[in-house]
Amino acid sequence: MSDSDRVLIIRNLTKRFGEKPVLKGISFEVERGETKVIIGPSGAGKSTLLRCINRLIEPDGGEIIFNGTNILERGVDIRKIRAKIGFVFQHFNLFKHLTALENVKIGLKVVRGMSDEEAEKKAIKALRMVHLEEDAFHKYPAQLSGGQQQRVAIARALAMEPEIILFDEPTSALDPQLAGEVLDVMRELAKKKVTMLVVTHEIGFALNAADEVLFFYDGVIWEKGKPEEILYNPKRKETREFLKRIADLSVGGP
């Protein structure tokens, strides 16, 4: 495989908060057009891992090679890199003073330097890709449902034409019906070969949209493989226990 087929290569990534190691040497790759899903217990550092990839959090060590550039090296303009890495947050993090349309436009105008017209065209296209209702285009985040807000957030990331989009538990703050509309959009993006790295507890999404599933446990990638392998026939005890707990939760608890 040539380097240009791999959008992201992570080697031996480490991060500790004070005395507590959170990432103990993470290594994996994301190929262009691939959907990779990371599952694992809450509070274990999955969000930290995603935030290290665009350096919202500075990792302590290791390599992050994005499109052939090690972004942890000195002299890298991290803002240029971030503009090419989409990020979708658990709590949407829309700009509250901007309408749905303006939320998508602002990155294009401020960071990409587009004219208002050009940004508007691109933003409308992105909002249509996430099936945002036309009457919601000019509404403020507080006037939108959680599902709509998260779709706007996805459109905001998409409009920047990123090489990869990182999703940090994008449906955890939504009730099941609204989660469904967000997952539908993400499935469509997977079909369109948008490169995605998704941290989620949605096993269904992992099964039918992921090319590969990583089980993150105790600061490392504990196990990885095809979705059916990991989700139906995990080799390791910790993976089985985690999946059992998730299954118990989804039917109303043990």
Add this chain to the structure above:
Amino acid sequence: MVWETIARYLLHGLVVTLELTIVGFIGGFAFGFLLAVARTYGGRLSRALSATYIELIRGTPMLLQLYIIGFGLPLVIRDHFPNFVMDPTVAAALGMVINSAAYQAEYIRGAFNSIEYGQVEAALSLGMTKWEIIRHVIFPQAFRIMLPSWTNEMVYLLKYSSLAMLLAVPELMYEASVAASQTFLYAQIYLVVAGIYLVFATLIIGIMRKVELKLHIPGVTTIKR
């Protein structure tokens, strides 16, 4: 006509009072904004300097600050530049800017801090710089959140500009006292002056209320009916 003369005094005083209020407010905002940015987003040194300044000003009486600037400072400067004179109105305006900046800095900082970090993370992820984030994300929201405290600050400045009379600045209270001592119409004149302050304070509150309504964005500000 005695009231014609009184009116001339009061009108002149009113103009000076409004000038002091406006200069204090605008200058205080400009300086206060920098203080707030330094205290919220600055490095260790600028945070410490800004915090020290703010607490120093908020912890001492405004009248004392006016005395230091109006009476103390010119003497010190005159040691080096014997011809230096400072107009008392300029001294008072300077004092009000210096004082208001500390309070406005705290209002602005409070508004900055009320914007959740998630939005900053989102803006960083788009590739924005610190200043782009302050300008396009933080400030437009902070500005709206701050409006009610701004109204308070304007009304305070309007009223506390009367302290400038103690530097012999010909503002409303000063002119009123001159007119009163010449006509002995103390009660009448001071009642009229009270009315003038009240009218302008009410005007400020009314206009700011309109501005709040006009700039209201659901989810950013709340409007009480």
